[in-house]
Amino acid sequence: MAEALEASRAARRTSAPNPWVGCVIVAPDGAVVGRGATEPPGGRHAEAVALAEAGERARGATAYVTLEPCSHEGRTPPCAEALRAAGVERVVAALLDPDPLVAGAGLAGLGRAGVETSLGVGREPAEALLEPYLVHRRSGRPYVVLKLAATLDGRIAAPDGSSRWVTGEEARRDVHELRADSDAVLVGAGTVLADDPELTVRLPTAAGRQPLRVVLGRAGPQARVQPALELSGDLRGVLDLLGRRGVLQLLVEGGSKVAADFHRLGLVDRYVVYLAPALLGGDDGVPLFAGPGAPTMEAAFRGRLLGVRRLGDDLRIDLVPRDATTPAGPPGSALGVRPGGPQ
Numbered sequence: 001m002a003e004a005l006e007a008s009r010a011a012r013r014t015s016a017p018n019p020w021v022g023c024v025i026v027a028p029d030g031a032v033v034g035r036g037a038t039e040p041p042g043g044r045h046a047e048a049v050a051l052a053e054a055g056e057r058a059r060g061a062t063a064y065v066t067l068e069p070c071s072h073e074g075r076t077p078p079c080a081e082a083l084r085a086a087g088v089e090r091v092v093a094a095l096l097d098p099d100p101l102v103a104g105a106g107l108a109g110l111g112r113a114g115v116e117t118s119l120g121v122g123r124e125p126a127e128a129l130l131e132p133y134l135v136h137r138r139s140g141r142p143y144v145v146l147k148l149a150a151t152l153d154g155r156i157a158a159p160d161g162s163s164r165w166v167t168g169e170e171a172r173r174d175v176h177e178l179r180a181d182s183d184a185v186l187v188g189a190g191t192v193l194a195d196d197p198e199l200t201v202r203l204p205t206a207a208g209r210q211p212l213r214v215v216l217g218r219a220g221p222q223a224r225v226q227p228a229l230e231l232s233g234d235l236r237g238v239l240d241l242l243g244r245r246g247v248l249q250l251l252v253e254g255g256s257k258v259a260a261d262f263h264r265l266g267l268v269d270r271y272v273v274y275l276a277p278a279l280l281g282g283d284d285g286v287p288l289f290a291g292p293g294a295p296t297m298e299a300a301f302r303g304r305l306l307g308v309r310r311l312g313d314d315l316r317i318d319l320v321p322r323d324a325t326t327p328a329g330p331p332g333s334a335l336g337v338r339p340g341g342p343q
C-alpha cells in the first residue's frame, strides 16, 4: 500500500476532477507485477494501468489500491469488473470512495463476485493525501486552504499597503507549490488593486497546468490577473459554484477582508501561515483579518497544529480546525508539497 500511495503522488496535479489513485498488483509469489496511477481526465484509472502492465500475471494476484475501485461505467469501464475479469483474487483498498456513484458498491460487487476484499490498510496516509477529493465528494465544495503571510506581529502588509515581500524566496516558492496543488486560486479585489498579482504557478517543475484564477469583486481590465473569473455574493454560493466546476482544492490568498470572511464563516479546511522574523512594530499595518474578532480569549478560534517547517528564515505553520478529521502529518505532506521560492 505504501508503494501504491507513492505511485498516486505522481497523479496529484494531473487527475482532477478525478481522484489521484495508485494501484500495485502483487503476484502470489510476492513479486510486484503491475503499478499504476490515475491518468489525466479521459485516460485510464490506476487499476487499468497496473493491470495492463501485469497482463496474465494478474491471475491469482492481490491488488492494492489507495481508493475503492469504481463500479460505474464512466469515461472508462468499471475498475472493479476489470480486476475481477483479470483474475485478481484479492483487493485491498485503503478507503471507500465517498462519490455517490461508488460509495461501497465497488468493494461490495467484488465480494459478490467471489473476490476477497479488505478495507482500511493505509487509511490515514490515504485520507491525508486524498483529502481535497474526499471533501469535494462529501460536500460538493472545494477543500479550502487559506494562505497567510505575515510578520511576527501579525501584519500582512505595511501601513502603505505594500506586502512585497513579507517572506523570503523559499517561502514564496512554497506558495507556488501550493498553487500548483490547487485547481483554483482566489483573492479579493483589494489585493488585485494593491498588489496586482498574476496568481500563476511559476515553477521550473510545473507541468504547465495553471489553476483557475478567481477574483471576488472586480479585477478590472488593466489587472495582470487575466483571465480571471470574477465572482461576488455569498461565499457558500461561490464555493458551491466552484465545486460544480470541478475545483477540488481552492487556495485563498487574501487579503485581510477575504481571509476574515472565509475564517468567520468556518469555511477554511486548512490554514497555511508563513511567519517572517520581521516586526512592523505598530498597530497601523494591515492585520491578518480585517474587522472585529473574537471578543474574549475563551471565544478565540483554536486550531490543531499539523506541523511547523522552516523555509529559509521563515516558518510555515499548518493548522486545521480542531474538529477536523485530518490525520496529523508534517506540514505540506498532505498537500503533496515539497520543500521548495517567488510569487
Ligand SMILES: NC(=O)c1ccc[n+]([C@@H]2O[C@H](COP(=O)([O-])OP(=O)(O)OC[C@H]3O[C@@H](n4cnc5c(N)ncnc54)[C@H](OP(=O)(O)O)[C@@H]3O)[C@@H](O)[C@H]2O)c1
Pocket: 147, 148, 149, 150, 155, 156, 157, 161, 162, 163, 166, 187, 188, 189, 190, 191, 192, 194, 195, 216, 217, 218, 231, 232, 233, 234, 235, 253, 254, 255, 256, 257, 258, 259, 261, 286, 290
Ligand atoms: N501577505 C499576504 O499574504 C497578503 C496576501 C494578500 C493580500 N495582502 C495585502 O492585503 C491588502 C488587501 O486586503 P484588503 O482587505 O484591503 O482586500 P481584499 O480582502 O483583498 O479584498 C476585499 C475586497 O474584495 C471584494 N470582495 C470581497 N468579498 C466579496 C464578495 N463576497 N463579493 C463581492 N466582492 C467581494 C470587495 O471589493 P469592493 O470593495 O471593490 O466591492 C472587498 O472590498 C493589501 O495591502 C495586500 O498587499 C497580503
